Amino acid sequence: MTNTDFSLSIEDLTVSFDGFKAVDDLTLYIDKNELHVVIGPNGAGKTTVLDLICGKTKSTSGSIKFLNQELTSLSEHEIVRKGVGRKFQTPSIYENLSVFENLEVSYPEGRGVFGSLVFKRSAKVMAKIHEVAQQIMLEDEIETEAALLSHGQKQWLEIGMLLIQDPQLLMLDEPVAGMSVKEREQTAELLNKISQGRSVLVIEHDMEFVERIAHRVTVLHQGKILASGKMDEVQKDPKVIEVYLGH
């Protein structure tokens, strides 16, 4: 496999803030169908990597290619249109709208609350909304106002709002923070399913959950990669034990 076969190819990526390198010469490849988890202590640069991929932060140097297209020169909006979706830790759902309406306004052609008022529901859109609601385990709550959902269900709804846009790369920041044990289990299954056919990049601190979901893991430390590979290999790495897992 050559580097161009990967869905996401990050090469020699660096960003400096007033001379401080938050991400330092990072090279990372993520395949299609891969669920890749980035771990590392606070301040390691995990969030900054996601910010760089989605265009929220601009790199100082290096390249980010997604499906062979360079992203570093594109705006956040253009990067979304290239098929990159990102979920932040706090869900940004419309609390006063139902699950159905939240999914509807997120559908690419009907995006925006005002858009939805004039948006004609085609059979195709209806089918997609129901398909996604089922996928995120909210089919039985489809008419429920989002405010009434549990914390975990709100997180799933936001994942659904991204899935309805069919992203080819989905990035999630601590997707199970604050969830019950059962919701974690269900989220693991959900992530496993949604990584089929696309790439998923997750930041996570909960090591049990990482073990459960990760196809490959990258450990960041001070903006650099300390180790990258399968979880069982990474866990045995003495450098990783010293700076992270041994704590």
Ligand code: ADP
């Ligand atoms: P992590 O997500 O691993 O906890 P971050 O990516 O949030 O780490 O931050 C990495 C480092 O970069 C931290 O020291 C943080 O203070 C710094 N940093 C991140 N964004 C900025 C910014 N916009 N300006 C200055 N420093 C920043």
